[in-house]
Amino acid sequence: MSHTYEYPRPALTVDCVVFGMDEGDLKVLLIQRGLEPFVGKWALPGGFVRMEESLDEAARRELEEEAGIRPSHMEQLYTFGEPGRDPRGRVVTVAYFALVKLSDHRVHASTDAREAAWFSVWDTPKLAFDHAEILGTALQRLKGKVRYQPIGFELLPPKFTLTQLQRLYEIILERTLDKRNFRKKILSMDLLEELDEVEQDVSHRAARLYRFDHKKYKQLEKAGFNFEL
Amino acid sequence: MSHTYEYPRPALTVDCVVFGMDEGDLKVLLIQRGLEPFVGKWALPGGFVRMEESLDEAARRELEEEAGIRPSHMEQLYTFGEPGRDPRGRVVTVAYFALVKLSDHRVHASTDAREAAWFSVWDTPKLAFDHAEILGTALQRLKGKVRYQPIGFELLPPKFTLTQLQRLYEIILERTLDKRNFRKKILSMDLLEELDEVEQDVSHRAARLYRFDHKKYKQLEKAGFNFEL
């Protein structure tokens, strides 16, 4: 069955930039393409938007289908619609930005027929379409947003050490932070729950574990509090 | 002539939220619809994206066509694609956010057949489609961005007084600012050129005029300077 319109229409897709943090490395999820164009090339996961689903739903569905992933944070990033960006014709893509806890997703490397894999964001293969530009935009967004919203926690396991948290910020912001100042600041916000547990299986003094208190954050946010680091 | 595709496609439009500042009131440009659906209702200017133009181009074209306006600042805002947002069927719209100097655009009220007019953003008529939501998103964006990027100047005439500038910020941020602190801060950035001119036609002491120095801002920006108010 085919569909006919009075005027030509661009095709509409979603593409997702999914970030994960892997022990000192910021990773992005890529899919090896199984179809033309760019067969065999790596690309962002994504696909066509269906008529009955919202854009957000489309993005979630594609991630689930192509990589078995359900991100803990997802937001719309930007819409890319340059006429020449897809060799098949006019394709406009709504890009999404997502964060996952890699601890939840290490297993599923390739659920679908296509290969899915995590790459260091600083060292990706050449990407299909304009996906390198989309990735760049997503990195900018991550860098800009991580300081004003507590989204960094979505990249860590539920229980984490302050050093892990600091490393995360250092990696994303691409600069070193002072340990004492960092701890002072983050603890003074009163958003971290100090647990009665410490790291396991480390060959040195174990660090205390903390948990991010989502509830408390929502409360403080309503009261006009602004996260800032 | 008609166009046929194997799979159904949403229609793609752009819609523009254009802000202007009118002596103590923040205005938004609206168009009275001449066609179904929502004939006679007010809506954001916008229309269908053509196959050979980029999204940005489409937004600029529609503004030019429907209101004879060429904004001094324009950026993509957000893409709205809920399946039910347009009664004609699936229509996805890429919303844009634009600022104009009303001093340049007071004349053209209705270039096209349709009526175009400026409304106070705090007191608009009921809008067609989900345009009220889009306007709300644009207002949030304006509020958030005006503090970190010198876009407020795009709403003022090229020469302005410090009081005008302060009023602008007060209106957008919806709070009063301290005169001395405001002036200290903005002047210390060294982005305003103090002119040898004063206001005309006021029935009290005339205020000095200033001009925003775009060149200097670009330089400072490259050097790592961050505008913040």
Added chain:
DNA sequence: TGACTTGGTGTTCGATGGACACTATGTTGG
């Protein structure tokens, strides 16, 4: 010329951000 209207100007104080170094605790290997 006096009343009115808006323009224009500095200081103080508390809070915040950045620089900076040492002791504590647990592990490992000889």
Added chain:
DNA sequence: CCAACATAGTGTCCATCGAACACCAAGTCA
């Protein structure tokens, strides 16, 4: 068991910034 190692954890000082705050100056108008 103890010495070496690795990372955890902690406080002070100073410069800067933001917030609060009030009066004189200049021009207009009746």
